[in-house]
Amino acid sequence: MGKIIVCDGNEAAAWGVALARPDMVAVYPITPQSSLAEYISQFVADGIIKADLMDVEGEHSVLSVLQGACLAGARTFTASCGQGLAFMFEPYFRTPPLRLPIVMSIVTRDGITPQCVWGGQQDAMTVREAGWIHMFCETCQEVLDTVIMAYKIAEDRGIMLPVNVNHDGNYLSYGVERVELPDHEEVDAFLGEKNINWHVALDPERPMGVDPLTGGAGGEGPALFVRYRKGLCKAMQNALEVIPAVHREWGERFGRFHAPLIEEYRIDGAEYAIVTIGSMTGAGKDAVDLAREKGERVGLIKIKTFRPFPLAALCSVLSKVKAVGVVDRSVSFGWNAGPVFQEILSALYHLEKRIPALSFIGGLAGADITVDHFMRVIETTGKALKGEVPSDTVWLNGPEENR
Amino acid sequence: MTGNGYRTIAFYPDRCDGCNLCVEACAEHHAGSKEAVHSRIRVCGDEEGRYTGIALCRQCSMPRCAMNCPAGALSKDPETGVVCWDEEKCVGCLLCTLTCPYGGIVFNAASGRVMKCDFCGGRPACVEACTRGALELKRGADLYNAWGDLEDLVVPGISACLGCNSELLLRHTLRRIGPNVVLATPPGCIAGVGAVGVNGKTAVKTPVFHPLLTNTASMLAGARRYYNRIGRDVTMLALGGDGGTADVGFQSLSGAAERGEQMIYICVDNEGYMNTGVQRSGTTPFGAWTSTTPVGSVLRGKTREAKPLPLLMVMHNCEYVATACTAFMEDYYEKLEKAIEASKKGMAYIHVFSPCPTGWRFPPGKLIEAGRKAVQTNIVPLWEFELKTGRIRFTYPVDDPLPVQEYLSLIGKFRHLDEEQIRLIQEQTERKIQILKAFTKEGRDGDETRVEGVGS
Numbered sequence: 001m002g003k004i005i006v007c008d009g010n011e012a013a014a015w016g017v018a019l020a021r022p023d024m025v026a027v028y029p030i031t032p033q034s035s036l037a038e039y040i041s042q043f044v045a046d047g048i049i050k051a052d053l054m055d056v057e058g059e060h061s062v063l064s065v066l067q068g069a070c071l072a073g074a075r076t077f078t079a080s081c082g083q084g085l086a087f088m089f090e091p092y093f094r095t096p097p098l099r100l101p102i103v104m105s106i107v108t109r110d111g112i113t114p115q116c117v118w119g120g121q122q123d124a125m126t127v128r129e130a131g132w133i134h135m136f137c138e139t140c141q142e143v144l145d146t147v148i149m150a151y152k153i154a155e156d157r158g159i160m161l162p163v164n165v166n167h168d169g170n171y172l173s174y175g176v177e178r179v180e181l182p183d184h185e186e187v188d189a190f191l192g193e194k195n196i197n198w199h200v201a202l203d204p205e206r207p208m209g210v211d212p213l214t215g216g217a218g219g220e221g222p223a224l225f226v227r228y229r230k231g232l233c234k235a236m237q238n239a240l241e242v243i244p245a246v247h248r249e250w251g252e253r254f255g256r257f258h259a260p261l262i263e264e265y266r267i268d269g270a271e272y273a274i275v276t277i278g279s280m281t282g283a284g285k286d287a288v289d290l291a292r293e294k295g296e297r298v299g300l301i302k303i304k305t306f307r308p309f310p311l312a313a314l315c316s317v318l319s320k321v322k323a324v325g326v327v328d329r330s331v332s333f334g335w336n337a338g339p340v341f342q343e344i345l346s347a348l349y350h351l352e353k354r355i356p357a358l359s360f361i362g363g364l365a366g367a368d369i370t371v372d373h374f375m376r377v378i379e380t381t382g383k384a385l386k387g388e389v390p391s392d393t394v395w396l397n398g399p400e401e402n403r
Numbered sequence: 404m405t406g407n408g409y410r411t412i413a414f415y416p417d418r419c420d421g422c423n424l425c426v427e428a429c430a431e432h433h434a435g436s437k438e439a440v441h442s443r444i445r446v447c448g449d450e451e452g453r454y455t456g457i458a459l460c461r462q463c464s465m466p467r468c469a470m471n472c473p474a475g476a477l478s479k480d481p482e483t484g485v486v487c488w489d490e491e492k493c494v495g496c497l498l499c500t501l502t503c504p505y506g507g508i509v510f511n512a513a514s515g516r517v518m519k520c521d522f523c524g525g526r527p528a529c530v531e532a533c534t535r536g537a538l539e540l541k542r543g544a545d546l547y548n549a550w551g552d553l554e555d556l557v558v559p560g561i562s563a564c565l566g567c568n569s570e571l572l573l574r575h576t577l578r579r580i581g582p583n584v585v586l587a588t589p590p591g592c593i594a595g596v597g598a599v600g601v602n603g604k605t606a607v608k609t610p611v612f613h614p615l616l617t618n619t620a621s622m623l624a625g626a627r628r629y630y631n632r633i634g635r636d637v638t639m640l641a642l643g644g645d646g647g648t649a650d651v652g653f654q655s656l657s658g659a660a661e662r663g664e665q666m667i668y669i670c671v672d673n674e675g676y677m678n679t680g681v682q683r684s685g686t687t688p689f690g691a692w693t694s695t696t697p698v699g700s701v702l703r704g705k706t707r708e709a710k711p712l713p714l715l716m717v718m719h720n721c722e723y724v725a726t727a728c729t730a731f732m733e734d735y736y737e738k739l740e741k742a743i744e745a746s747k748k749g750m751a752y753i754h755v756f757s758p759c760p761t762g763w764r765f766p767p768g769k770l771i772e773a774g775r776k777a778v779q780t781n782i783v784p785l786w787e788f789e790l791k792t793g794r795i796r797f798t799y800p801v802d803d804p805l806p807v808q809e810y811l812s813l814i815g816k817f818r819h820l821d822e823e824q825i826r827l828i829q830e831q832t833e834r835k836i837q838i839l840k841a842f843t844k845e846g847r848d849g850d851e852t853r854v855e856g857v858g859s
């Protein structure tokens with residue numbers, strides 16, 4: 001039996017880390033992740049996290065020291081966002097092909113320029129093709145639970161991939177909620193033995209050349225490269241099985257069931273659906289409730305796991321509705337739409353029947369996505385049932401909103 | 404003696420406490436008195452008489468004393484290798500005493516002539532007298548044999564250029580450090596010659612990895628910290644090029660040094676990005692041609708001096724910092740020894756001057772000569788810094804350097820230099836020595852730690 005605390009998402013993540021008993025943590029502060037870096041440091045100072053703290057000179061080294069530690073056998077954690085994540089990018093996209101089970105929070109933040117230190121998901125969305133598993137949380141409790149589950153997912157023998165547990169900057173990073181802290185021993189039992197570098201190691205007792213050069217115009221190089229790439233793709237697909245299994249076990253042990261890949265909210269009997277990701281989902285659910293009271297047959301699909309992309313799970317719900325409105329908190333340049341919308345479009349291609357899909361973008365630069373906004377999303381998507389589909393992305397917090 | 408090399412008396416300053424036994428033994432053997440004035444080996448002191456080391460004859464292979472003696476009184480005995488002094492021929496000019504870099508031939512006030520080590524007929528009294536093992540009789544071949552016995556951890560047949568210094572360095576470094584090591588070779592020549600391997604194969608028998616060009620020190624730090632945590636003593640060794648050390652990798656190196664991460668970081672400085680087409684780096688010297696500091700009608704090579712990386716590392720409070728050159732392999736091995744010890748406490752940094760026949764445009768056979776000339780002109784001073792003393796010590800002091808042109812003229816990348824550029828390089832070289840010398844002194848009030856700027 002654990003205890004109940006009141007904390008924000010950054011502290012919840014830090015508690016998740018403490019319960020997962022990492023060997024090494026490295027953090028470098030950046031808004032809105034800074035307090036997470038502080039919690040981690042304080043927890044180490046207080047002996048709550050019994051890990052070595054690597055207080056390094058920047059995000060680039062943050063991930064680099066963890067890679068070295070992980071290759072030596074350490075369970076590791078870090079957190080970043082925004083420009084810090086951009087600065088980390090060089091070691092970042094090397095972590096998955098090295099198959100290092102590092103867990104990292106992205107406290108999502110919008111991109112600069114124009115200068116902006118507020119929430120948004122531009123950072124996490126921009127790195128979605130680096131090969132990390134990406135999970136987006138809706139509540140502080142989900143943050144804590146998912147950080148712990150992330151280790152079990154990352155260290156699964158069939159996966160061995162790094163995991164990003166993302167929570168929205170400003171909203172979840174600073175928003176305080178009631179959070180249940182599980183028991184340390186129960187978490188130990190759930191996670192079991194750590195499983196880190198059996199496959200790749202920097203160890204004089206097992207000398208190996210880690211990551212030799214491949215390629216060249218001919219020979220075995222490109223084929224070897226493809227073998228590695230396919231291995232990583234396979235691991236991602238395996239995660240689509242493992243993530244639900246880990247969530248199920250978590251629910252059974254701790255009594256809290258989180259939707260692993262996607263969550264369906266009032267989809268039964270829905271004619272159309274809206275798609276959300278991250279903390280906006282709460283307002284979305286309220287709006288769906290209101291709309292249902294007014295007789296609108298609308299439901300909500302929350303995307304929890306964005307990489308690997310839960311194609312089959314999504315197709316099975318999308319096949320039940322006749323229109324879908326997707327709300328993004330970031331943009332995909334060149335598409336004039338959001339990345340989640342793009343991915344939903346791709347998923348829809350797998351359905352037998354094409355249905356109208358609408359793109360909404362809101363919550364950039366820390367802006368609120370309110371219930372009112374969602375009412376507009378629902379109303380607009382509802383009209384699509386009658387063939388009224390906007391020709392363009394609908395911007396929820398655009399200049400016309402501020403008239 | 405053929406094949407074994409001549410003998411010399413090696414001196415280990417660390418073991419010497421200035422007890423004077425050797426001096427007394429030498430005087431006794433040669434003059435029947437223990438008076439220091441009769442000794443051919445000297446205990447040296449600073450102005451205030453504090454002990455600083457021992458001056459003795461090394462029986463040089465190319466003895467400068469003999470080369471300078473106008474009377475032909477000094478000559479190297481081809482049989483024994485001993486540099487002999489012929490009292491009959493000596494005219495007492497004392498020129499020889501001025502040219503010996505070791506202070507090994509000295510004026511004898513009692514006789515008014517010079518005196519020098521005669522090796523006591525093969526069993527030097529000083530060596531026998533020393534109770535601390537600071538003096539040792541050695542053959543030139545001893546060192547080679549000692550290293551030769553160590554395991555070669557690099558496979559034969561790696562793909563280095565002809566005359567590559569990096570290969571020499573890689574093999575010798577791993578020989579000394581041994582297999583209980585994690586080797587990091589960021590993109591650069593060491594990785595390029597195949598250290599980390601291609602298509603699943605590797606060229607070294609130790610764990611090796613290819614970090615990013617930017618994060619060598621960080622990755623090693625992470626691995627070492629974890630090994631410390633689980634109580635395993637594993638040496639972390641970086642062999643990075645100058646680009647990955649002085650340029651993009653400098654941030655992680657600086658951070659690791661600041662945190663005192665335990666590793667040996669060796670910068671293989673071939674003064675440019677050599678395996679990608681000879682582009683300039685932060686350590687490319689002034690005036691050098693590279694493919695990105697070309698020579699044309701407007702530009703004439705690099706316009707700025709090299710980043711003083713070893714000194715920057717001294718300022719980072721590294722446990723140990725040294726410069727080295729493979730033309731002085733014994734010196735390098737001694738420094739590796741110290742680096743291994745230092746890396747148990749914090750960062751040990753060795754900056755190895757690494758001439759590159761391919762990129763610098765000189766014949767591969769001239770590799771060692773290039774290194775030697777660089778040192779003899781003071782372009783590459785050999786020194787070490789130990790945190791515990793807080794001072795820099797020259798390990799091969801060159802008080803009477805050759806003109807820089809003697810080195811520059813060997814190297815194709817300097818072929819275009821005009822007189823003005825050569826003059827500037829001479830000045831830069833002298834200024835850098837002055838700066839280094841300031842670090843060799845003890846901090847005292849009114850001390851001459853003032854740097855004598857060139858041209859001032």
Ligand code: SF4
Pocket residue numbers: 459460461462463466467468469486502503504505506507508519
């Ligand atoms: S006296 Fe000096 S220069 Fe002469 S042989 Fe001895 S060490 Fe060399």
